[in-house]
Amino acid sequence: MGVDVGQRYLAVATDTQNKTTFFPGKEVRAQADHYARLRKRLQQKGTRSATRRLIVIAGRERRLKQDRDHLISRRIVDAYPHSLIGLEDLTNIRERTRRTRGKRASAKQRRANRHASAWAFSEVQSYLAYKAVLAGSLAVKVDAYHTSQACPRCGYTSPDNRPEKGLVFMCQACHFTLHADLVGARNITLRTLLARQDWVRTGVLSERPEVSDAEAKAARRQRSAEVRWSLDTSPAL
Ligand SMILES: [Zn+2]
Numbered sequence: 088m089g090v091d092v093g094q095r096y097l098a099v100a101t102d103t104q105n106k107t108t109f110f111p112g113k114e115v116r117a118q119a120d121h122y123a124r125l126r127k128r129l130q131q132k133g134t135r136s137a138t139r140r141l142i143v144i145a146g147r148e149r150r151l152k153q154d155r156d157h158l159i160s161r162r163i164v165d166a167y168p169h170s171l172i173g174l175e176d177l178t179n180i181r182e183r184t185r186r187t188r189g190k191r192a193s194a195k196q197r198r199a200n201r202h203a204s205a206w207a208f209s210e211v212q213s214y215l216a217y218k219a220v221l222a223g224s225l226a227v228k229v230d231a232y233h234t235s236q237a238c239p240r241c242g243y244t245s246p247d248n249r250p251e252k253g254l255v256f257m258c259q260a261c262h263f264t265l266h267a268d269l270v271g272a273r274n275i276t277l278r279t280l281l282a283r284q285d286w287v288r289t290g291v292l293s294e295r296p297e298v299s300d301a302e303a304k305a306a307r308r309q310r311s312a313e314v315r316w317s318l319d320t321s322p323a324l
Contacts, residue, residue, distance in 0.1 A: 088100060088101060088102035088103070088106075088167045088170045088171070088172055088173065088276055088279065089101060089102075089172070089173040089174075089229070089272050089273070089274070089275030089276035089277075089278070089279050090163060090172060090173070090174055090212075090215065090272065090275065091175065091234070091268050091269075091271035091272040091275055092174075092175070092177075092208045092211055092212065093112070093208075093268055093271070094112055094116070095111075095112055095113075095254070095268065096109055096110060096111055096112055096268045097110045097111070097112040097115060097155070097159060097211065098110040098159050098163065098211060099266075099268040099269055099271065099272040100163045100166065100167065100272060101269060101272040101273055101276055102167055102170065102276060103276060103280065106166075106167075107269060107272070108162070108163065108166055109268075109269075110159050110162075115155065118151070119148075122144060122148050125144060126141060126144065129141050129144075152210070153210070156210045156211040156214050157214055159211055159214075160211055160214035160215040160218050161218060163215060164215065164218045164219050164222045164224060165222070167224070168222065168223070168224065169223050169224055170219075170224045170225075171224070171225055171227065171279055171282070171283050171286075172215060172216075172219050172224055172225065172226040172227070172279070173226075173227060173228075173229045173275045173276060173278060173279025173282065174212045174215065174216070174226055174227070174228055174229070174275070175228070175229065175231035175234060175271075175275055176228040176229060176230060176231050176295055176296055177208055177209060177212070177231060178298075212226075225292075227279065227282055227292065227293070227294050227295070228294060228295035228296065229275055229278035229279055229282060229296060230278060230296040230304075230307060230308065230311065232308060232311075233274075234270075234271045234274040234275055234278075235249065235256075235267060235268075235270060235271045235274075236248055236249065237270075237274055237311075237312065238256075238258035238260065238261060238263055238270075239263070239265075239270060239273045239274055239277065239315070239316035240258065240261055240263040240315065240316060241258060241260055241261040241263065241315075242312055242313065242315065243258055243259065243260035243261065244312065245259060247259045249267055253267070254266065254267055254268075255267060256269075256270040273316055274311075277311065277314045277315075277316060278311050278314075280314070281307075281310060281311060281314060
C-alpha cells in the first residue's frame, strides 16, 4: 500500500485492492491560520506577558499536531494490517515545493508557505514507520519523483495533467480522471509494489531509493514509468 502526505489532505492511503482512506486537512489549516493570527497580535503587543503567552501557544500548537499525526498513523496502520507501506522519500521536499519569499510574496503565497512549514510531513511518516513495525507491517521509502504528475493508467507524465494545480488529475493523453492526491497515493503504491518484487527476487529490501548512482536511478524511474494501474474504479469522483 502507499501513503501520500500533503496539505489539502494530510494523508491519502490506498492499496492494490483500491481500498482508500482520506484524511482531510481543512480543519488543520483553519487552526493554523487561527494560531498565526493570534501570534501576530501578540508579537505586535510585544509585552512580557505577551511573550509568555506566545510560548504557551507554541507548545499547545505543537502538541495538537503531534496528536493528529499519531492518530492518522495509527488509523492507517490499523486499516492495512501486515502490509508493506510505501512512503514518499521527501528528502528534497523543500526544493519541490516552490516558495516565494520576501516582499514579492503575495498574501496567498505567504499563507501557503506557512502551511507548508507548519505541517511537518516527515512527522506522520516517522510515526507510521515505527507503528508499522509494532503492528507486523513495514514501511519503506520510494522515489517521490513525479508521483503527482504521472498517469497511473497510461503512464503519460506532465505537469499539464494537473490543470491549475487543482484537486483533479486529468491525463492529457488518455483523459483518465481522478482525485489528484489519490493519483499520488496510487503511484506510491505501484512503486512500493516494485520494491516488493525486488525484495522477493533478490532477498534484499531497499528501505529507501538509491540516489547516488545515476544509472540505477534512471533504470528505476524507467521501470516505475512502465508499471500500470489496472483497476478501472475511481471512487473519489
Ligand atoms: Zn493517461
